[in-house]
Amino acid sequence: AQTVTQSQPEMSVQEAETVTLSCTYDTSESNYYLFWYKQPPSRQMILVIRQEAYKQQNATENRFSVNFQKAAKSFSLKISDSQLGDTAMYFCAFKGGSNFGNEKLTFGTGTRLTIIP
């Protein structure tokens, strides 16, 4: 079974600074997908960024980028120029295989990120 570990329960950073959230995972699969989801207070979870394991290039989405280290099974999220709206719980998630239509995700325990004005 896959496991996802987020070792930072809480983090805070000043507005406009850069912050990195850590995630490690364990799997025996060679083909899989990794995700970062954001859950603002009392709002629904939304996808921030995703990475296909077969791609060597790290994914980027505007201010969000990942550092994917496949051999180390590490998948960190970097948020640049942090904004107050980035305050949320961030969950790292794993999906095995390439069987689209079966997007079962295994989530980590989350990191609560607070952006300080």
Place this chain on the structure above:
Amino acid sequence: EAGVAQSPRYKIIEKRQSVAFWCNPISGHATLYWYQQILGQGPKLLIQFQNNGVVDDSQLPKDRFSAERLKGVDSTLKIQPAKLEDSAVYLCASSEHTGELFFGEGSRLTVL
């Protein structure tokens, strides 16, 4: 495009009572998921439907939890009888063949 709809948003019940949650996925999404998110933890999959069939219910406590998606569209999750440890947010999500899950706002259950 309308998102995933869930109701009720909040529910407070006494232990041993029953409760039902409803979810309407994004139109056209064949796959529907129910996740349980206990405070301080990440979401845990309870059940996954593909159209009206169950794909995975291995972590559903079947002695008290049940779920159905009779027409392959909306779904109901029921808990009967509820226990204190069932206090959680119940998240519904749906997906098509893109690898991305779309979540509803969740139904927060408090069992007293």
